[in-house]
Amino acid sequence: MLNIKKGASSHSAYDLRDPNGEIIESHTLAVLVDNESGVLARVIGLFSGRGYNIESLTVAEVDHQGHRSRITVVTTGTAPVIEQIKAQLGRLVPVHEVHDLTVEGPAVQRELALFKVAGKGDQRIEALRLAEIFRANVVDSTLESFVFEITGTPEKIDAFAELMRPLGLREIARTGVAALARGA
Amino acid sequence: MTQMSGAKMVVQALRDQGVEVVFGYPGGAVLPIYDEIFQQNEIKHILVRHEQGAVHMAEGYARSTGKPGVVLVTSGPGATNAVTGLTDALLDSIPLVVLSGQVPTFLIGTDGFQEADTVGITRACTKHNWLVKDTAKLAETIHNGFHVATSGRPGPVLIDIPKDVQFATADYVEPTASKPRHYAPTVKGDPAMIERMVEMIETAERPVFYTGGGVINSGPRASELLRELSEATGFPVTSTLMGLGAYPASGKLWLGMLGMHGTYEANLVMHGCDAMFNIGARFDDRITGRVADFSPGSKKVHIDIEASSINKIIRVDVPILGDVANVLEDVLALWKQRGSRVNRKAVAKWWGQIRDWQAIRCLDYKPSQKTIKPQYALERLEALTRGRDRYITTEVGQHQMWAAQYLHFDQPNRWMTSGGLGTMGYGLPASIGVQVAHPEALVINVAGEASWLMNMQEMGTAMQFRAPVKQFILNNERLGMVRQWQDLLHGQRYSHSWSESLPDFVKLAEAFGCKGIRCDNPADLDDAIMEMLAYDGPVIFDCLVEKHENCFPMIPSGKPHNEMLLGEAETQGVIGAKGAALV
Structure with missing residues (x-):
């Protein structure tokens, strides 16, 4: 079944958002797919082939028995473009469900990041102090560096990166956003 | 459960899917499957001359029967040659199953001989x-x-089968x-x-049914229901290029095709209507013109x-x-349950307006005694083949638009043309595919000489399999549509849009072993067409037509429907730079 329900104009006579709106919105989509060979290439190819944006993308098998993967895509576009993206995703044969978590109700979004920060003396102490404030864990340390593990919204991770930059930030690895709708 | 080799499984599965014909070309990576084809007689194999031809043949077969077309090609170049046909079928929603051979699984990724990332390329x-x-x-x-391939919006699928998978054995799984x-x-x-x-x-006062290829794809029942609904309402009907034949061209509600080269009345009805019923069409850019001014x-x-x-x-x-x-x-x-009625008075008034637009006679052209006008050639072809069990395919360009304007289709599945992708070289192989599906029917490919040359090698296929396809080439020694655009918006600088060093088509026909006919005189045309129709076998008809004829009516790119050009209109400078980009 093409499971494009809430918020999809193709199923509803009324779309209360401005159809001609030029406002660029950011939407988080959860796409449940068969974990078959090439499925990620199909999804990415759809975005590049039709000129859509990918801000963030995560994918992993979430049902090992059923071989289902969950792809979380954060994308941007005007309201009609977002509708097209969802409909185009729904066309793909291995796609079972497309959920627009931005439209369907409140959702939690989390991202994990690793930060390598090198420094000595006060800088090092300041980095550690800020990491505590952000509830980041130290997962590796040498006399001259830390690797922090931090989880949170992309905004929180951006904020942490800004603070670490003058304190000897060397490298960042981010997972991209994983998201679930709130409630049962 | 029956154990069998992968190659045997392919043939068994095709049989169980009711496949009668496969269009293909052998090669190293599909030899086991060809070996199985050799050892059976149920499925007919049509050996093509180029894999692109195989895919277009399968498209012609599919579009004229409603059944999926099946193609078998080898790995590497076999598969890459199929790409244009696959894209064509995707854009026109034609159900195809393409089977390609692949190098053995243990060689995948090693740049093996005739290896290509076929699923990557065709994704x-x-x-x-x-x-x-x-x-x-x-x-x-x-x-x-x-x-x-056949459910929902139909389309092409490809199954890539490595050679070792064809050799290995396993249990066969039945469709059920x-x-x-x-x-x-x-x-x-x-x-x-x-x-x-x-x-x-x-409640509609100025209605229109705007129908498309979806009516054809939905099956013959959809065309019947469309006719029933049209009769019940008395609303005017127009169609896209892909939907011709769903509503009969002889029907009294018919406005002709709409779009860039559609009729004046169809486009003005689209522009002026108050209720548009789009049935299985997709608001393609050739239909809408300037989106902001589309049917406001x-x-x-x-x-x-x-x-x-x-x-x-x-x-x-x-x-x-x-x-x-x-x-x-x-x-x-x-409609029946509610005992519905239309607003008769308003619709009658609307028809009055439509009659005025029809009175313009937008398809009229300047006749000539000296040269064959392409429009005249098609009018005569229509007149001389009307009432026959006839299927038409086309190539792409001016001749395609003229065919859509001057040939009339009263039934679905009788008109095969490359609409979405606009693939030159489609028509000849498609005509062979149609003929294979309908051996007794009259199958004509209305072609331009330039398009036709793109896949002319398939005349060999037509000869080998005794497909008596008629190649009706409107030869203007030009890439007519390119020339028309250069005429209208590139200052008449005809950059590479003429056909130099053309073959002698009559001799070419002889070389293939079929019949060649040349005609350049309007007075001889009827006899020449009758000679083509009477010949029991393939014919290449070289119809030398007026070289500088432009195709009208025409909505210039980037213009709304109510700014269309008619034949006699002054055409220079009508298309701005913005429109030139939309061609």
Whole structure:
């Protein structure tokens, strides 16, 4: 079944958002797919082939028995473009469900990041102090560096990166956003 | 469960899917399958001369029968040669199952001989594709391939089969024993939306049915229901290029084709209507012209099986996701149940307006005693073949638009043309595919000489399999549509748009062993066409036509429907730079 329900104009006579709106919105989509060979290439190819944006993308098998993967895509576009993206995703044969978590109700979004920060003396102490404030864990340390593990919204991770930059930030690895709708 | 080799499984699965004909070309990576084909007689194999030809033949077969077309090609170049045909079928929603050979699984990724990343290359030009690495999954994948190709919005699928998978043995899986597939597009329309459509029919003052290829794809029942609905309402009907024949051209409600080279009346009806009923069309850019000015005063209904087609280009008021036949059935049932009536007075007034537009006679052209006008050639072809069991294919360009304007189709599945992709070289192989499906019918490919040369090697296929296809080439020694655009918006600088060093088509016909006819005199044309029709075998008809004829009416790119050019209109400087970019 093409499971494009809430918020999809193709199923509803009324779309209360401005159809001609030029406002660029950011939407988080959860796409449940068969974990078959090439499925990620199909999804990415759809975005590049039709000129859509990918801000963030995560994918992993979430049902090992059923071989289902969950792809979380954060994308941007005007309201009609977002509708097209969802409909185009729904066309793909291995796609079972497309959920627009931005439209369907409140959702939690989390991202994990690793930060390598090198420094000595006060800088090092300041980095550690800020990491505590952000509830980041130290997962590796040498006399001259830390690797922090931090989880949170992309905004929180951006904020942490800004603070670490003058304190000897060397490298960042981010997972991209994983998201679930709130409630049962 | 029966144990068999992968190669045998392919043939068994095709048989179980009811396949009668395969269009293909052998090569190293499909030899085991060809060996199985050799040892049976149920499935006919048509040996093509180039894999692109195989895919277009399968398209012609599919579009004229409603059944999926099947293609078999080898790995590497065999598969890459199929890419244009796959893209063509994707854009025109033609159900195809293409089987390609692949290097053995242990060689994949080593740049082996005739290795190409076929599923990678064809991912963007198929509805879905598979690389089968395990013989145990082969039969099921093929059954699934047929399901995906033919359900919902039809389209091409490709199944890539490594050579070792063809040799290995496993249990054959019957179509019925295949796992249930989640892929099941919505076919039944939302009753609330159907009710709104019926209400719109009841109140419409200036209505139009704008129909498309979806009516054809939905099957013959959809065309019957469209006719029933049109008769019940008395609303005017127009169609896209892909939908010709769904409503009969001889019907009294017929306005002719719409769009860039559509009729004056059809386009003005689209522009001026207050209720537009889009039935299985997709608001293509050749139809809408300038989107911002497209049918500004109308409420719009859109019936489409594909959610992504709805609100893609034009926002509609009543979206109906579903299969055309299914939805029209429900619309008619509700129409009868409510005892509905249309607003007769208003619709009669609308028809009065339409009659005025029709009186312009937009398809009139300046006749000539000296040269054959392409329009005249097609008028004569129409007159001399009317009433026959006739199928028409075309190449792409001016001749294609003239064929759409001057040939008349009273039934669906009789008109095969490359609409979405605009593939020159489509018509000749497509005509062979149609002829294979309908051996007794009259199959004519209306061609331009330039398009025709792109796949002319397939005349060999026509000869080998005794497909008596008639190649009606409107030869203007020009790439006519390119020339027309250069004429209109590139200062008449005819950059590389003429056909130099053309072959002698009559001698070419002789070289292939078929009949060649040349005609350059309007007075001889009827006799020449009759000679073509009378010949029992393929004919290459070299019809030398007026070289500088432009195709009108025409909506210049980037213009709205009500700014169309008629034949006699002054055409220089009408298309701005912005329109030139939209060509």
